[in-house]
Amino acid sequence: MKESFGSPGGSLAAKVRTLAPSMTRSMQRVAEAVANDPAGCAALTVTGLAELTGTSEATVVRTARLLGYPGYRDLRLALAGLAAQQQSGRAPAITTDIAVDDPIADVVAKLAYEEQQTLADTAAGIDTVQLDAAVTALAAARRTDVYGIGASGLVAQDLTQKLLRIGLIAHAHSDPHLAVTNAVQLRPGDVAIAITHSGSTGDVIEPLRAAFEHGATTVAITGRPDSPVTQYADLVLTTSTSRETELRPAAMSSRTSQLLVVDCLFVGVAQRTYETAAPALAASYEALAHRHRSGSR
Amino acid sequence: MKESFGSPGGSLAAKVRTLAPSMTRSMQRVAEAVANDPAGCAALTVTGLAELTGTSEATVVRTARLLGYPGYRDLRLALAGLAAQQQSGRAPAITTDIAVDDPIADVVAKLAYEEQQTLADTAAGIDTVQLDAAVTALAAARRTDVYGIGASGLVAQDLTQKLLRIGLIAHAHSDPHLAVTNAVQLRPGDVAIAITHSGSTGDVIEPLRAAFEHGATTVAITGRPDSPVTQYADLVLTTSTSRETELRPAAMSSRTSQLLVVDCLFVGVAQRTYETAAPALAASYEALAHRHRSGSR
DNA sequence: CACCGAACCGAAAATATCTTTCATCCGTGA
């Protein structure tokens, strides 16, 4: 709503005020309407605006000319621009938590905003040295086990799916017993990754511990860098922790954060193993093609 | 971020990407021109834009329609608005694709940025009316089945986990046969949700179809609103489509987008069923507490 | 008070722009 200086378009209201004295009565009515409700007027045709102001098309066009536009068409475009700017000006107001009676549109906006925030926090907080070390370990690993339970289990599977796609050997475990059983098979050069937001999930810590004790390179992806899980982790990747609210459980933001970390790991590994990763990715894409119907076009 | 008129607003570029696959060659040329230079195109008449893109007026109008506007006139208005916003909003900082030799810190930054972008696009492109209807259906459903394969399967599980947490009956299926077997058990009042980025995954379409034919309320979460899956969907929730690069497969951004939609569904349902959802959430939290060791440190 | 002229104004014609229709063209699959 601020007026810009030399910038074209500038404030229409100001221009209207300046030029008002040199306008005839009907033209003033038009100018006023335009200044008061740019958005509304932008939606109108010459005829519409003429009727609204109780004048004629000719007068509207004359007014547009006076305001410095070649014709009404261009005034209208400028109006649309102005409206859009005003619209975006009164932006955020997303500061509050999601309330029980928020309309669904607000829910969408707030969730998107919060997840964006989570991503930014995570990216800012990540330790690239540890990340790089984890990537190096993964790229060279004979096999990789990933542990995760509940929501984190899905992240574990996501990572596994990706690694498999580029030809690495990876397994996700959400059954603690099987996880431990498998963990003891690991040996130096292998990698074990535990994903847990709280860092205190025993079912995930135990297999990591087993892997750790058998000499595998262990990685913890957690929101609590001082939690028990880090005891057995050679490398710790910290995810961001945002306050959780009644309607937005922690699982939601921790998942977003964990997924970003996982994506970074994946892309990092794909870079390191580009020679084999690129063809593998292409191949998996090919293989899937026939599972899709002919497509929409 | 809705715009003044009925027309869906948000990022035009995102919409172009989403709809591009369903466009013909000439229309793609027009769409591309519009997406690349909104300001320039806003200054052109139909004829002008037709000449610029080497097509005809008819094609330009057709493209405008496909993008959701009643005609070229309105597209032009929207373009003017967009141009104004870009002008004031300054440059969106163009990031290049992730390169094979990018240092890990750049990878983190680029991935975070792209996922944020995906979230914004998704939020802008989502149809809140459909979303609201889906929420209503879910909140009232006797049971809910969710179909998803591969990466989308994880999203399906995520949704299921969340719904279960607030006391709803939900199942995720990734086995196509079992999915169909279960789908035929559905009846009016039940809800079936298919999650597929391409919208052409036969293994996911079949169960949805079965559910559809048995009278369940069917929902499709897809990046292609014109794809086969929507044939059997009462409600369609569109996820955003970002260009995929060699090191960043489509699965990555579609997952981010799908998860946002799923989160919106969940929060929406939690709002509707607040009386039962809040205690249920609290209870599940309690139940998990004992799985965690005494705490940090 | 009647008259005059100038500016104002809007109806309608003229023009530009947008939309629709329809015949043609091109690619595709049998």
Added chain:
DNA sequence: TCACGGATGAAAGATATTTTCGGTTCGGTG
């Protein structure tokens, strides 16, 4: 190769904008 269906653009048709032009009002003047 042929037939088909969708994509495409030329041109007709519909709207919107601009221009023209004559009527009207208002202030000044004899």
